[in-house]
Amino acid sequence: MKSRVLITLPLPAAVLGPLKTKFDIQVWDDGPMPQLQIAELAKTTDAILCSLGTAITADLIRSNPQLTTISSISVGVDHIDMEAATAAGLPVGHTPEVLVDSTADLALALMLATTRRIVEADRFVREGQWSSDWSTDFFLGSDLSRATVGIVGLGPTGLAVAKRVRAFGANVIGWNRTEREVSGVRNIALDDLFAEADIISVHTAATPETHHLVSADRLAMMKPGAVIINTARGSVIDESALIAALSSGRIRAGLDVYAQEPIAKSSPLLVLDNVVLMPHLGSATAATRQAMIERAYVNLVAGLEGKPLPWCANPEAYSSR
Numbered sequence: 001m002k003s004r005v006l007i008t009l010p011l012p013a014a015v016l017g018p019l020k021t022k023f024d025i026q027v028w029d030d031g032p033m034p035q036l037q038i039a040e041l042a043k044t045t046d047a048i049l050c051s052l053g054t055a056i057t058a059d060l061i062r063s064n065p066q067l068t069t070i071s072s073i074s075v076g077v078d079h080i081d082m083e084a085a086t087a088a089g090l091p092v093g094h095t096p097e098v099l100v101d102s103t104a105d106l107a108l109a110l111m112l113a114t115t116r117r118i119v120e121a122d123r124f125v126r127e128g129q130w131s132s133d134w135s136t137d138f139f140l141g142s143d144l145s146r147a148t149v150g151i152v153g154l155g156p157t158g159l160a161v162a163k164r165v166r167a168f169g170a171n172v173i174g175w176n177r178t179e180r181e182v183s184g185v186r187n188i189a190l191d192d193l194f195a196e197a198d199i200i201s202v203h204t205a206a207t208p209e210t211h212h213l214v215s216a217d218r219l220a221m222m223k224p225g226a227v228i229i230n231t232a233r234g235s236v237i238d239e240s241a242l243i244a245a246l247s248s249g250r251i252r253a254g255l256d257v258y259a260q261e262p263i264a265k266s267s268p269l270l271v272l273d274n275v276v277l278m279p280h281l282g283s284a285t286a287a288t289r290q291a292m293i294e295r296a297y298v299n300l301v302a303g304l305e306g307k308p309l310p311w312c313a314n315p316e317a318y319s320s321r
């Protein structure tokens, strides 16, 4: 009998084809999968192939001891109750490494968009407001080559951003939860990083320890006119405090991730000019998404064949089996 796989998001036919030949698959391709449907369909599945939009709760894990594998098309696993998965001996596959460069590129794009006011200026031109002559104080921004860039979290993406901003001539300072010496990055305490940096780029995973790491107090330490970029996870920044700081006009921001995704239509962020907003596109290049899907596929097949997942987010699950 073929193993049964629940796929909680639409996938290209080229991916579904090989999956269909190997497994008995059920695909949800009707928008975000409601939690009730997941709970219902999970009862008759051996593995779940999902991504960020599907919450894999402790309850779902505990009620389905037949599950052998969760494979997520993402590096982040904060949508999955990892404690429950590990306790249940359920390995969770994820897709590290392959999205580092794409995410770092987007962080740079947001830095340039905010410091050179690209989105604001684009709107200005399209709205037909460009009627004055060239002048010395027209739409002034700031230079990356003259900036001190503070990297919060010196994991692979933080390091890829450090490499990029160094190439622009920036002075780079960094903070990591565990002390890390990185050439070309001056280690600094987190509060000092917030006080010294002209641009701060956030690259920590979402964990209970990093929840609201960027607090109201730390936002208040930022220099007037400084910029904060977040391509990591919304929960790392206290979003209400960020909205207050942006509304006062004291700082600017470039965001790809939010406390709630999709962002609420009533979010005050939507009407602020000093923030550039992206809909969680850090890894959204064709090549990177392909590589992520390939890793998730390999993880899924390994799990269903009873082999260790090559990219397992909780290898300790194997010892609690």
Ligand code: DGY
Binding pocket: 073, 074, 075, 076, 077, 099, 280, 281, 282, 283, 284
């Ligand atoms: C991930 O894989 O966790 C990313 O946030 C997707 O872009």
